[in-house]
Every structure is written in structure tokens, then in C-alpha cells.
Amino acid sequence: MKRISTLIRCDGEFDKFVSCLEEAVKAEETLPIAVNGLTAGAETAFIAEALVEARRIFRVPVLVFTEGEAEREKLARSLWEL
DSSP states (O other): OHHHHHHHHHSHHHHHHHHHHHHHHHOSSOOOOOOOOOOHHHHHHHHHHHHHHHHHHHOSOOOOOOSSHHHHHHHHHHHHHO
16 A cells, blocks of 8 residues: 555645645635546545645644545555554
């Protein structure tokens, strides 16, 4: 999984995502940021790296919502393996 995380960080689209997060700090009203087109492994790696960046930028704990308990368990296991 670490290889995928490294590739995610090298992608220019991830840089754009981080820029959106940085702009959100300055904005009066924040808007949602949508990300799509990720495969299962890339999705988990993206979420992990996005959490790291959100924590760095906002300097507060980050909360992740999932569709349900099964999805939460799956994400937690995947993140734990990183």
C-alpha cells in the first residue's frame, strides 16, 4: 500500500486537491470537494494521504464518515495496513 500512497502524492491531481484544502482554510464559506475515478486500492491510499494533508493544513482532528459499519471496518483495516 505504501507504493500506491507514494504514487498518489506524485500525481498532479493530488496537488490540486491539496490546493483546494489550503484555499478552504482562507474561504469564508467552504464548499465540498468531490474526488472520483479511483480504484479500490487507490481510493484507500488517497483517503490516507488526504487525511494527512487535512490534519496538516487545518491542525485539528479529522473525522471520516462511511456508508456503514462494514465500510468503516474495511477502511480502518486498510488504513491500519499502511
